[in-house]
Amino acid sequence: MLVGLIVFYTAVLYIPYLLLYKLVFFFQFARVPQNFLALCASDYYKGCIFHRNIKGFIVQTGDPTGTGKNGQSIWKKKFKDEFHESLRHNARGIVSMANNGPDSNGSQFFITYSKQTMLDMKYSIFAKVIDGWNVLDELERAPVEEKTYRPLTDIHIQDVTTHANPFADSFDELFPEPNQGAFFDWMAFGTSSISRGGLGLFGQLVIGPPGSGKTTYCAAMADFLTNLERKVHVVNLDPANDTLPYCCSVDLSDLIRLEEVMDYLSLGPNGGLIYCMEYLYTNRDWLADRLSKLKQKDPKCYLIFDCPGQVELYTHHPVTRQLIAYLTQKTHQIPGGKDESATIVEGLGLQLTAVHLVDSHYCSDPGKFISCLLTSLSTMLQLSLPHVNILSKADLIEQFGELEFNLDYFTEVLDLQYLVDKINKNNDPFLAKYERLNQALISIIQDQSLVQFLLLDIQNMSHLERVMRYADRANGYVFGPDEQRNLQALMHSASGVELTPDWIGLAQEKYMSGVKQTEPDIDFFS
Structure with missing residues (x-):
């Protein structure tokens, strides 16, 4: 037998x-x-x-x-x-x-x-x-x-x-x-440490297409914040990450492995990634349990989430939006039935900023930059998080030749009609078919008026400090738990609303007290 x-x-x-x-x-x-x-x-x-x-x-x-x-x-x-x-x-x-x-x-x-x-x-x-x-x-x-x-x-x-x-x-x-x-x-996601207000931790959700430098950014930002005496924990949510250049506190591969999903289900990399994220959302109690333990260890720890590089996860697939809603919503209590717990945990109450990286080489081609803008806008609207959009690998931008416009044109996303005119001047019959489409796309982007960029050279400490400041203003880290201040922080991030002088002083005090100064802060938006 x-x-x-x-x-x-x-x-x-x-x-x-x-x-x-x-x-x-x-x-x-x-x-x-x-x-x-x-x-x-x-x-x-x-x-x-x-x-x-x-x-x-x-x-x-x-x-x-x-x-x-x-x-x-x-x-x-x-x-x-x-x-x-x-x-x-x-x-x-x-x-x-x-x-x-x-x-x-x-x-x-x-x-x-x-x-x-x-x-x-x-x-x-x-x-x-x-x-x-x-x-x-x-x-x-x-x-x-x-x-x-x-x-x-x-x-x-x-x-x-x-x-x-x-x-x-x-x-x-x-x-x-x-x-x-x-x-x-x-x-109810594993631990009594998830109070009615959630975990109350701050952090960054690092997203972007493949090759944009997300994992490198996570490692560099974690080191930078650690040098500022923050307790930082990096959470790897990318099942395709084989080697991690940072110390990983929570790793999705402990729950599910991409190569096993592809093998068992005969899926390609994209299908496997989507399955892994759906599996994570369904088993989100696993993530909640591990984040709760991090808070128990370091009550004021700062989280950095290293996310997958599949663009559709952020632009239109629902699973990432659902996962983010769970991470950011707070808990509440409702009466339970005979078979249910009286405490229903709707979310972890994290206060997150999405840090969206795209490769700066997109600036070298008008058509690519329009697509980059549209992707960034779609992601902002889909995820409903305060965003810091970044043109990464700024130190390599000269390798792609002379830009059509100055850098501030791309970072501040000025009049995009110039890009369409530049495309039309090429007299390419293939591109000519899409003139009306390009015109419609830039109209959508400019009507929303949400997308701007920071430049990032990962080896430049002043660049990292600038990204940190924007991210921390957006998620409210520098203002503490007060709800109104967090609302104002979101408005500042999304639409450029100026901060009041007392808040600026508070931010300066929090960052500068007892901390060695880095390189001068270079304002790419000036």
């Missing part, structure tokens, strides 16, 4: 007689995958047999007694169904929770042998087989008892190994008796 594996995306089940098949979890819902992965982590499924095997229909397991009448969820009681109209029993290999009526999910689950649409909206789908179909074929051919459909020879789960399980380290530690409320406190 062969010993084989069932490989789930984050769990491996060793089963005598079977070979290998893989499943990928759907994480639209919270409780179904949390329940399953926590049971895997607690070895709950070890020894479970496939007690029901109906050819052409389903195979079922998950009852430790082997009778098909038992099985308990991590909450020690039945839990509600979770449906989504996009998830259907429309193929062989769909994996769902078994139940004996509405809202009666426990530990048992089944895998379909064929399309079974009559099961839709009755059984909660959480996974799908994506490889090793020969194993499912072998299981379907197993001889069974005529009336009970129980295999004549027990086929059981021999062992379970979990990988990247964000929900549980052990059943006993994370899921004590329900009357203690520990599980729901943990589900």
